[in-house]
Amino acid sequence: MPTQETLTITDNRTGRQYELPIEHGTIRGMALRQIKLDADDFGLMVYDPAFKNTASTKSYITYIDGDKGILEYRGYPIDQLAEQCEYLEVAYLILNGELPNAEQLANWQDEITNHTLIHENIKRLMDGFRYDAHPMSVLISSIAALSTFYPEAKDVHDPEVRDLQIRRLIAKAPTLAAFAYRFSMGLPYTYPDNDLTYTGNFLNMMFKMVEPKYEPDPILRRALDVLFILHADHEQNCGTNAMRSVGSSSVDPYSATAAAAAALYGPLHGGANEQVLRTLNTIGHVKNIPAYIERVKAGEFRLMGFGHRVYKNYDPRAQIIKRIADQVFTVTGHNPILDIALELERIALQDEYFISRKLYPNVDFYSGIIYQAMGLPTSMFPVMFAIPRTVGWLAQWVELLTDSDQAIARPRQIYLGHGRRDFVPMAERS
Numbered sequence: 001m002p003t004q005e006t007l008t009i010t011d012n013r014t015g016r017q018y019e020l021p022i023e024h025g026t027i028r029g030m031a032l033r034q035i036k037l038d039a040d041d042f043g044l045m046v047y048d049p050a051f052k053n054t055a056s057t058k059s060y061i062t063y064i065d066g067d068k069g070i071l072e073y074r075g076y077p078i079d080q081l082a083e084q085c086e087y088l089e090v091a092y093l094i095l096n097g098e099l100p101n102a103e104q105l106a107n108w109q110d111e112i113t114n115h116t117l118i119h120e121n122i123k124r125l126m127d128g129f130r131y132d133a134h135p136m137s138v139l140i141s142s143i144a145a146l147s148t149f150y151p152e153a154k155d156v157h158d159p160e161v162r163d164l165q166i167r168r169l170i171a172k173a174p175t176l177a178a179f180a181y182r183f184s185m186g187l188p189y190t191y192p193d194n195d196l197t198y199t200g201n202f203l204n205m206m207f208k209m210v211e212p213k214y215e216p217d218p219i220l221r222r223a224l225d226v227l228f229i230l231h232a233d234h235e236q237n238c239g240t241n242a243m244r245s246v247g248s249s250s251v252d253p254y255s256a257t258a259a260a261a262a263a264l265y266g267p268l269h270g271g272a273n274e275q276v277l278r279t280l281n282t283i284g285h286v287k288n289i290p291a292y293i294e295r296v297k298a299g300e301f302r303l304m305g306f307g308h309r310v311y312k313n314y315d316p317r318a319q320i321i322k323r324i325a326d327q328v329f330t331v332t333g334h335n336p337i338l339d340i341a342l343e344l345e346r347i348a349l350q351d352e353y354f355i356s357r358k359l360y361p362n363v364d365f366y367s368g369i370i371y372q373a374m375g376l377p378t379s380m381f382p383v384m385f386a387i388p389r390t391v392g393w394l395a396q397w398v399e400l401l402t403d404s405d406q407a408i409a410r411p412r413q414i415y416l417g418h419g420r421r422d423f424v425p426m427a428e429r430s
Protein backbone atom coordinates (compact mmCIF):
# COMPACT_ATOMS: atom_id res chain seq x y z
CA MET A 1 0.00 0.00 0.00
CA PRO A 2 1.49 3.38 -0.96
CA THR A 3 1.69 5.67 2.03
CA GLN A 4 1.47 9.42 1.95
CA GLU A 5 2.24 11.93 4.70
CA THR A 6 -1.14 13.61 4.30
CA LEU A 7 -4.56 13.60 5.89
CA THR A 8 -7.68 13.69 3.74
CA ILE A 9 -10.67 15.36 5.35
CA THR A 10 -14.21 15.30 4.00
CA ASP A 11 -16.44 18.12 5.25
CA ASN A 12 -19.84 16.45 5.36
CA ARG A 13 -21.52 19.85 5.58
CA THR A 14 -20.35 20.75 2.09
CA GLY A 15 -19.09 17.48 0.63
CA ARG A 16 -15.72 19.12 -0.08
CA GLN A 17 -12.45 17.26 0.42
CA TYR A 18 -9.18 18.68 1.72
CA GLU A 19 -5.71 17.19 1.83
CA LEU A 20 -3.55 18.41 4.69
CA PRO A 21 0.17 17.67 5.06
CA ILE A 22 1.25 15.67 8.12
CA GLU A 23 4.58 16.73 9.59
CA HIS A 24 6.09 15.16 12.75
CA GLY A 25 2.79 13.42 13.42
CA THR A 26 0.84 16.68 13.44
CA ILE A 27 -1.28 18.78 11.15
CA ARG A 28 -1.07 22.56 11.31
CA GLY A 29 -4.02 24.09 13.13
CA MET A 30 -4.04 26.90 10.55
CA ALA A 31 -4.44 24.34 7.76
CA LEU A 32 -8.01 23.80 8.99
CA ARG A 33 -8.92 27.43 8.43
CA GLN A 34 -9.47 26.78 4.69
CA ILE A 35 -12.36 24.45 5.61
CA LYS A 36 -15.34 26.78 5.30
CA LEU A 37 -19.07 26.59 4.75
CA ASP A 38 -18.94 29.60 2.43
CA ALA A 39 -16.73 32.62 1.73
CA ASP A 40 -18.03 34.48 4.83
CA ASP A 41 -17.30 31.62 7.20
CA PHE A 42 -14.28 32.19 9.50
CA GLY A 43 -13.06 28.64 8.89
CA LEU A 44 -12.65 25.56 11.06
CA MET A 45 -10.75 25.82 14.34
CA VAL A 46 -9.58 23.28 16.93
CA TYR A 47 -11.17 23.26 20.38
CA ASP A 48 -8.55 21.95 22.79
CA PRO A 49 -8.91 23.32 26.32
CA ALA A 50 -5.79 22.74 28.47
CA PHE A 51 -3.80 21.85 25.33
CA LYS A 52 -4.51 18.16 25.85
CA ASN A 53 -3.69 17.31 22.25
CA THR A 54 -1.95 20.39 20.91
CA ALA A 55 1.77 20.82 20.24
CA SER A 56 2.42 24.51 20.86
CA THR A 57 6.00 24.46 19.62
CA LYS A 58 8.82 22.47 18.07
CA SER A 59 11.59 22.03 20.61
CA TYR A 60 15.12 20.65 20.71
CA ILE A 61 15.58 20.67 24.50
CA THR A 62 13.75 17.93 26.38
CA TYR A 63 12.29 14.63 25.23
CA ILE A 64 9.67 12.74 27.21
CA ASP A 65 8.04 9.43 26.37
CA GLY A 66 5.29 9.33 28.96
CA ASP A 67 4.21 5.77 28.23
CA LYS A 68 7.71 4.36 28.59
CA GLY A 69 8.78 6.67 31.43
CA ILE A 70 11.68 8.23 29.47
CA LEU A 71 13.12 11.70 30.10
CA GLU A 72 16.12 13.08 28.19
CA TYR A 73 17.77 16.52 28.09
CA ARG A 74 19.30 17.22 24.66
CA GLY A 75 19.27 13.46 24.04
CA TYR A 76 21.02 12.42 27.27
CA PRO A 77 19.01 10.10 29.57
CA ILE A 78 18.13 11.77 32.88
CA ASP A 79 19.60 8.95 35.00
CA GLN A 80 23.03 9.28 33.32
CA LEU A 81 23.04 13.04 33.85
CA ALA A 82 21.85 12.73 37.46
CA GLU A 83 24.54 10.18 38.21
CA GLN A 84 27.49 11.85 36.55
CA CYS A 85 26.97 15.62 36.36
CA GLU A 86 27.04 18.68 38.54
CA TYR A 87 23.94 20.82 38.30
CA LEU A 88 25.62 23.71 36.45
CA GLU A 89 27.00 21.24 33.89
CA VAL A 90 23.43 20.17 33.09
CA ALA A 91 22.29 23.80 33.10
CA TYR A 92 24.94 24.53 30.45
CA LEU A 93 23.78 21.51 28.43
CA ILE A 94 20.14 22.56 28.54
CA LEU A 95 20.92 26.13 27.52
CA ASN A 96 23.62 25.47 24.91
CA GLY A 97 22.68 22.07 23.52
CA GLU A 98 26.02 20.36 24.29
CA LEU A 99 27.85 19.28 27.42
CA PRO A 100 30.62 21.75 28.31
CA ASN A 101 34.30 20.75 28.13
CA ALA A 102 36.40 21.42 31.25
CA GLU A 103 37.30 24.97 30.21
CA GLN A 104 33.74 25.88 29.21
CA LEU A 105 32.43 24.52 32.50
CA ALA A 106 35.00 26.45 34.55
CA ASN A 107 34.13 29.69 32.71
CA TRP A 108 30.41 29.07 33.10
CA GLN A 109 30.75 28.39 36.84
CA ASP A 110 32.81 31.54 37.16
CA GLU A 111 30.24 33.64 35.28
CA ILE A 112 27.38 32.37 37.45
CA THR A 113 29.37 32.86 40.65
CA ASN A 114 30.00 36.47 39.69
CA HIS A 115 26.30 37.28 39.58
CA THR A 116 25.07 35.75 42.83
CA LEU A 117 24.77 39.02 44.76
CA ILE A 118 21.52 40.95 44.65
CA HIS A 119 20.93 44.68 44.96
CA GLU A 120 20.54 45.66 48.61
CA ASN A 121 17.15 47.20 47.83
CA ILE A 122 15.78 43.72 47.06
CA LYS A 123 16.47 42.89 50.69
CA ARG A 124 14.48 45.94 51.70
CA LEU A 125 11.67 44.86 49.39
CA MET A 126 11.60 41.49 51.18
CA ASP A 127 11.61 43.21 54.56
CA GLY A 128 8.31 44.80 53.57
CA PHE A 129 6.46 41.48 53.50
CA ARG A 130 4.39 40.35 56.46
CA TYR A 131 6.24 38.05 58.91
CA ASP A 132 4.35 34.96 57.68
CA ALA A 133 4.61 35.62 53.93
CA HIS A 134 4.88 32.42 51.90
CA PRO A 135 8.46 32.21 50.57
CA MET A 136 7.21 31.26 47.09
CA SER A 137 5.20 34.49 46.89
CA VAL A 138 8.26 36.39 48.08
CA LEU A 139 10.37 34.67 45.41
CA ILE A 140 7.86 35.41 42.64
CA SER A 141 7.67 39.07 43.65
CA SER A 142 11.41 39.51 43.97
CA ILE A 143 12.09 37.88 40.58
CA ALA A 144 9.62 40.35 39.04
CA ALA A 145 11.28 43.19 40.94
CA LEU A 146 14.65 42.36 39.35
CA SER A 147 13.36 43.82 36.09
CA THR A 148 13.38 47.26 37.72
CA PHE A 149 17.12 46.93 38.38
CA TYR A 150 17.99 45.81 34.83
CA PRO A 151 15.92 47.93 32.44
CA GLU A 152 18.24 46.99 29.56
CA ALA A 153 16.77 43.48 29.81
CA LYS A 154 13.85 44.73 27.71
CA ASP A 155 16.04 44.34 24.65
CA VAL A 156 15.09 40.68 24.34
CA HIS A 157 16.11 40.36 20.70
CA ASP A 158 19.77 41.13 21.42
CA PRO A 159 21.52 37.79 22.11
CA GLU A 160 24.22 39.39 24.29
CA VAL A 161 21.65 41.17 26.45
CA ARG A 162 19.73 37.92 26.73
CA ASP A 163 22.81 35.96 27.80
CA LEU A 164 23.59 38.42 30.57
CA GLN A 165 20.05 38.23 32.00
CA ILE A 166 20.18 34.42 31.81
CA ARG A 167 23.37 34.37 33.89
CA ARG A 168 21.90 36.85 36.33
CA LEU A 169 18.66 34.93 36.78
CA ILE A 170 20.35 31.55 37.26
CA ALA A 171 22.85 33.08 39.70
CA LYS A 172 20.37 35.13 41.70
CA ALA A 173 17.54 32.58 41.96
CA PRO A 174 19.22 30.70 44.88
CA THR A 175 20.07 33.98 46.62
CA LEU A 176 16.48 35.23 46.37
CA ALA A 177 15.18 31.82 47.49
CA ALA A 178 17.52 31.61 50.47
CA PHE A 179 16.76 35.20 51.48
CA ALA A 180 13.02 34.45 51.28
CA TYR A 181 13.63 31.51 53.64
CA ARG A 182 15.79 33.52 56.06
CA PHE A 183 13.17 36.24 56.12
CA SER A 184 10.41 33.71 56.92
CA MET A 185 12.52 32.36 59.78
CA GLY A 186 13.47 35.79 61.09
CA LEU A 187 17.13 34.99 60.49
CA PRO A 188 19.75 37.44 59.20
CA TYR A 189 20.46 37.10 55.47
CA THR A 190 23.61 35.16 54.57
CA TYR A 191 25.57 36.42 51.57
CA PRO A 192 26.86 34.09 48.85
CA ASP A 193 30.21 32.35 49.32
CA ASN A 194 31.99 32.23 45.98
CA ASP A 195 34.34 29.42 47.09
CA LEU A 196 31.41 27.00 47.08
CA THR A 197 29.58 25.26 44.26
CA TYR A 198 26.11 26.36 43.16
CA THR A 199 24.32 23.95 45.50
CA GLY A 200 26.98 24.19 48.25
CA ASN A 201 26.55 27.95 48.28
CA PHE A 202 22.79 27.58 48.39
CA LEU A 203 23.09 25.41 51.52
CA ASN A 204 25.43 28.06 52.93
CA MET A 205 22.94 30.87 52.33
CA MET A 206 20.16 28.75 53.85
CA PHE A 207 21.79 27.25 56.91
CA LYS A 208 24.92 29.21 57.93
CA MET A 209 24.59 30.48 61.47
CA VAL A 210 27.55 32.06 63.30
CA GLU A 211 30.38 29.86 62.10
CA PRO A 212 33.02 31.87 60.16
CA LYS A 213 32.91 29.47 57.17
CA TYR A 214 30.06 27.13 56.26
CA GLU A 215 31.11 23.68 55.07
CA PRO A 216 28.24 21.99 53.22
CA ASP A 217 27.85 18.28 53.87
CA PRO A 218 29.07 16.56 50.67
CA ILE A 219 26.20 14.04 50.66
CA LEU A 220 23.53 16.74 51.04
CA ARG A 221 25.26 18.95 48.48
CA ARG A 222 25.35 16.06 46.01
CA ALA A 223 21.71 15.16 46.72
CA LEU A 224 20.74 18.74 45.99
CA ASP A 225 22.69 18.63 42.73
CA VAL A 226 20.72 15.55 41.70
CA LEU A 227 17.39 17.09 42.73
CA PHE A 228 18.20 20.26 40.80
CA ILE A 229 19.20 18.22 37.72
CA LEU A 230 15.90 16.30 37.87
CA HIS A 231 13.88 19.52 38.06
CA ALA A 232 15.80 21.56 35.48
CA ASP A 233 13.39 21.16 32.57
CA HIS A 234 10.31 19.19 31.64
CA GLU A 235 9.28 20.46 28.19
CA GLN A 236 5.88 22.18 27.81
CA ASN A 237 4.49 21.95 31.35
CA CYS A 238 2.24 24.60 32.90
CA GLY A 239 5.07 26.84 34.14
CA THR A 240 7.04 26.60 30.90
CA ASN A 241 3.92 27.31 28.92
CA ALA A 242 3.44 30.43 31.06
CA MET A 243 7.05 31.44 30.35
CA ARG A 244 6.54 31.03 26.63
CA SER A 245 3.11 32.61 26.57
CA VAL A 246 4.15 35.68 28.58
CA GLY A 247 7.56 35.82 26.87
CA SER A 248 5.86 35.84 23.47
CA SER A 249 4.84 39.45 24.13
CA SER A 250 8.60 40.29 24.13
CA VAL A 251 8.46 41.29 27.79
CA ASP A 252 11.76 41.18 29.74
CA PRO A 253 12.82 37.76 31.10
CA TYR A 254 12.41 38.75 34.77
CA SER A 255 8.70 39.44 34.25
CA ALA A 256 8.26 36.27 32.20
CA THR A 257 10.14 34.16 34.77
CA ALA A 258 8.00 35.58 37.58
CA ALA A 259 4.92 34.49 35.59
CA ALA A 260 6.37 31.01 35.11
CA ALA A 261 7.17 30.77 38.84
CA ALA A 262 3.60 31.86 39.64
CA ALA A 263 2.27 29.02 37.47
CA LEU A 264 4.60 26.60 39.21
CA TYR A 265 3.26 27.64 42.62
CA GLY A 266 -0.15 26.01 42.04
CA PRO A 267 -0.94 22.79 43.94
CA LEU A 268 -1.54 20.90 40.70
CA HIS A 269 1.98 21.73 39.56
CA GLY A 270 5.12 22.55 41.61
CA GLY A 271 3.06 23.23 44.71
CA ALA A 272 2.20 19.51 44.83
CA ASN A 273 5.32 18.58 46.81
CA GLU A 274 4.13 20.83 49.62
CA GLN A 275 0.71 19.16 49.49
CA VAL A 276 2.28 15.68 49.53
CA LEU A 277 3.92 16.40 52.87
CA ARG A 278 0.67 17.73 54.25
CA THR A 279 -1.06 14.55 53.01
CA LEU A 280 1.53 12.28 54.62
CA ASN A 281 1.28 14.19 57.88
CA THR A 282 -2.51 14.00 57.76
CA ILE A 283 -2.36 10.22 57.25
CA GLY A 284 0.04 10.09 60.19
CA HIS A 285 0.38 6.30 60.37
CA VAL A 286 0.48 3.43 57.89
CA LYS A 287 -2.66 1.96 59.43
CA ASN A 288 -4.65 4.98 58.22
CA ILE A 289 -3.63 4.56 54.56
CA PRO A 290 -6.46 2.26 53.34
CA ALA A 291 -9.12 4.64 54.69
CA TYR A 292 -7.35 7.60 53.06
CA ILE A 293 -7.19 5.79 49.70
CA GLU A 294 -10.90 5.05 49.91
CA ARG A 295 -11.61 8.77 50.29
CA VAL A 296 -9.44 9.50 47.23
CA LYS A 297 -11.33 6.88 45.23
CA ALA A 298 -14.63 8.34 46.38
CA GLY A 299 -13.52 11.60 44.73
CA GLU A 300 -13.22 13.59 47.98
CA PHE A 301 -9.72 14.77 47.00
CA ARG A 302 -6.78 13.74 44.86
CA LEU A 303 -3.76 11.83 46.03
CA MET A 304 -1.11 14.53 45.73
CA GLY A 305 2.16 13.45 44.12
CA PHE A 306 0.32 10.90 41.98
CA GLY A 307 -0.60 11.18 38.33
CA HIS A 308 0.83 13.22 35.52
CA ARG A 309 -0.45 14.71 32.30
CA VAL A 310 2.35 13.11 30.30
CA TYR A 311 3.65 10.13 32.31
CA LYS A 312 1.35 7.16 32.21
CA ASN A 313 4.12 5.10 33.74
CA TYR A 314 6.50 5.56 36.67
CA ASP A 315 7.99 9.08 36.54
CA PRO A 316 11.73 8.34 36.01
CA ARG A 317 12.60 11.26 38.28
CA ALA A 318 10.65 9.73 41.17
CA GLN A 319 12.71 6.55 40.86
CA ILE A 320 16.01 8.46 41.08
CA ILE A 321 14.78 10.56 44.01
CA LYS A 322 13.75 7.44 45.89
CA ARG A 323 17.32 6.15 45.57
CA ILE A 324 18.99 9.33 46.85
CA ALA A 325 16.59 9.54 49.80
CA ASP A 326 18.47 6.68 51.47
CA GLN A 327 21.80 8.50 51.08
CA VAL A 328 20.34 11.68 52.57
CA PHE A 329 18.97 9.76 55.55
CA THR A 330 22.49 8.50 56.40
CA VAL A 331 23.26 12.15 57.22
CA THR A 332 19.94 13.43 58.54
CA GLY A 333 18.61 10.29 60.21
CA HIS A 334 15.60 8.33 58.97
CA ASN A 335 12.47 10.35 58.15
CA PRO A 336 9.53 8.23 59.39
CA ILE A 337 7.29 9.94 56.84
CA LEU A 338 9.11 7.86 54.20
CA ASP A 339 7.59 4.67 55.62
CA ILE A 340 4.11 6.11 55.12
CA ALA A 341 5.01 7.22 51.57
CA LEU A 342 6.40 3.80 50.61
CA GLU A 343 3.35 1.99 51.96
CA LEU A 344 1.00 4.48 50.32
CA GLU A 345 2.73 3.90 46.99
CA ARG A 346 2.63 0.11 47.45
CA ILE A 347 -1.08 0.08 48.22
CA ALA A 348 -2.01 2.57 45.50
CA LEU A 349 -0.07 0.73 42.79
CA GLN A 350 -2.05 -2.45 43.54
CA ASP A 351 -5.39 -0.69 43.44
CA GLU A 352 -7.62 -0.94 40.39
CA TYR A 353 -8.49 2.78 40.59
CA PHE A 354 -4.84 3.80 40.15
CA ILE A 355 -3.93 0.96 37.78
CA SER A 356 -6.76 1.66 35.35
CA ARG A 357 -6.00 5.40 35.29
CA LYS A 358 -2.24 4.81 35.04
CA LEU A 359 -1.57 6.93 38.12
CA TYR A 360 2.00 6.55 39.36
CA PRO A 361 4.10 8.60 41.79
CA ASN A 362 5.44 11.76 40.13
CA VAL A 363 8.56 13.79 40.91
CA ASP A 364 6.84 15.55 43.78
CA PHE A 365 5.95 12.44 45.71
CA TYR A 366 9.40 11.87 47.21
CA SER A 367 11.20 15.21 46.81
CA GLY A 368 9.40 16.79 49.77
CA ILE A 369 10.49 13.97 52.08
CA ILE A 370 14.13 14.71 51.27
CA TYR A 371 13.68 18.44 51.66
CA GLN A 372 12.01 17.91 55.01
CA ALA A 373 14.89 15.69 56.15
CA MET A 374 17.29 18.48 55.14
CA GLY A 375 15.47 20.78 57.55
CA LEU A 376 13.38 22.78 55.10
CA PRO A 377 9.84 23.85 55.99
CA THR A 378 7.16 22.62 53.57
CA SER A 379 6.54 26.17 52.34
CA MET A 380 10.04 26.08 50.80
CA PHE A 381 9.34 23.04 48.63
CA PRO A 382 7.93 24.90 45.60
CA VAL A 383 10.83 27.34 45.92
CA MET A 384 13.23 24.39 45.70
CA PHE A 385 11.51 23.47 42.43
CA ALA A 386 11.66 26.99 41.02
CA ILE A 387 15.44 27.45 41.45
CA PRO A 388 16.54 24.74 39.00
CA ARG A 389 13.51 25.15 36.72
CA THR A 390 14.71 28.69 36.00
CA VAL A 391 17.22 27.11 33.62
CA GLY A 392 14.53 25.25 31.70
CA TRP A 393 12.33 28.33 31.50
CA LEU A 394 15.18 30.41 30.12
CA ALA A 395 16.26 27.80 27.56
CA GLN A 396 12.65 27.55 26.36
CA TRP A 397 12.39 31.33 26.30
CA VAL A 398 15.43 31.64 24.02
CA GLU A 399 14.06 28.88 21.81
CA LEU A 400 10.79 30.80 21.56
CA LEU A 401 12.45 34.10 20.66
CA THR A 402 14.63 32.51 17.98
CA ASP A 403 11.86 30.42 16.40
CA SER A 404 10.45 32.04 13.27
CA ASP A 405 7.27 29.94 13.60
CA GLN A 406 6.36 31.72 16.84
CA ALA A 407 4.38 34.92 17.39
CA ILE A 408 2.51 36.45 20.30
CA ALA A 409 0.52 33.65 21.97
CA ARG A 410 -3.11 34.45 21.51
CA PRO A 411 -5.63 31.59 21.43
CA ARG A 412 -9.07 31.78 19.91
CA GLN A 413 -12.32 31.10 21.76
CA ILE A 414 -15.76 29.73 21.05
CA TYR A 415 -18.09 32.50 22.13
CA LEU A 416 -21.26 31.09 23.71
CA GLY A 417 -22.43 34.17 25.59
CA HIS A 418 -25.35 36.51 24.88
CA GLY A 419 -26.07 37.74 21.40
CA ARG A 420 -26.15 41.50 20.89
CA ARG A 421 -28.57 43.29 23.25
CA ASP A 422 -29.26 46.91 24.18
CA PHE A 423 -27.98 48.54 27.34
CA VAL A 424 -30.45 48.57 30.26
CA PRO A 425 -30.39 51.78 32.35
CA MET A 426 -30.00 51.25 36.13
CA ALA A 427 -33.59 52.29 36.89
CA GLU A 428 -34.98 49.59 34.60
CA ARG A 429 -32.88 46.70 35.97
CA SER A 430 -34.62 44.17 38.19
Ligand code: ACO
Pocket (backbone or CB within 6 Å): 267, 268, 269, 270, 272, 296, 301, 302, 303, 304, 305, 306, 307, 308, 309, 310, 357, 359, 362, 363, 364
Ligand atom coordinates in the same frame (compact mmCIF):
# COMPACT_ATOMS: atom_id res chain seq x y z
N1 ACO B 1 -5.56 11.22 42.67
C1 ACO B 1 -6.74 10.64 42.36
N2 ACO B 1 -7.23 10.59 41.12
C2 ACO B 1 -6.54 11.17 40.15
C3 ACO B 1 -5.30 11.82 40.40
C4 ACO B 1 -4.81 11.81 41.71
N3 ACO B 1 -3.65 12.38 42.02
N4 ACO B 1 -4.80 12.32 39.23
C5 ACO B 1 -5.71 12.01 38.29
N5 ACO B 1 -6.75 11.32 38.85
C6 ACO B 1 -7.89 10.74 38.14
C7 ACO B 1 -8.91 11.82 37.76
O1 ACO B 1 -9.85 11.99 38.77
C8 ACO B 1 -9.48 11.24 36.49
O2 ACO B 1 -10.37 10.23 36.88
P1 ACO B 1 -11.75 10.02 36.05
O3 ACO B 1 -11.28 9.56 34.67
O4 ACO B 1 -12.49 8.99 36.81
O5 ACO B 1 -12.43 11.35 36.02
C9 ACO B 1 -8.29 10.56 35.82
O6 ACO B 1 -7.41 10.21 36.91
C10 ACO B 1 -7.55 11.44 34.82
O7 ACO B 1 -7.20 12.66 35.48
P2 ACO B 1 -7.06 14.07 34.75
O8 ACO B 1 -7.31 15.15 35.76
O9 ACO B 1 -7.86 14.08 33.50
O10 ACO B 1 -5.54 14.05 34.36
P3 ACO B 1 -4.68 15.33 33.97
O11 ACO B 1 -3.65 14.86 33.03
O12 ACO B 1 -5.55 16.47 33.54
O13 ACO B 1 -4.03 15.76 35.37
C11 ACO B 1 -2.53 16.08 37.14
C12 ACO B 1 -2.70 15.59 35.70
C13 ACO B 1 -3.02 17.52 37.29
C14 ACO B 1 -1.04 16.04 37.50
C15 ACO B 1 -3.32 15.15 38.08
O14 ACO B 1 -2.84 13.81 37.97
C16 ACO B 1 -3.28 15.60 39.55
O15 ACO B 1 -4.07 16.43 39.95
N6 ACO B 1 -2.31 15.05 40.36
C17 ACO B 1 -2.18 15.48 41.74
C18 ACO B 1 -1.36 16.76 41.80
C19 ACO B 1 0.11 16.52 41.53
O16 ACO B 1 0.73 15.62 42.05
N7 ACO B 1 0.66 17.42 40.70
C20 ACO B 1 2.09 17.37 40.35
C21 ACO B 1 2.24 16.96 38.91
S1 ACO B 1 3.93 16.82 38.54
C22 ACO B 1 4.43 18.40 38.37
O17 ACO B 1 3.74 19.29 38.04
C23 ACO B 1 5.81 18.63 38.71
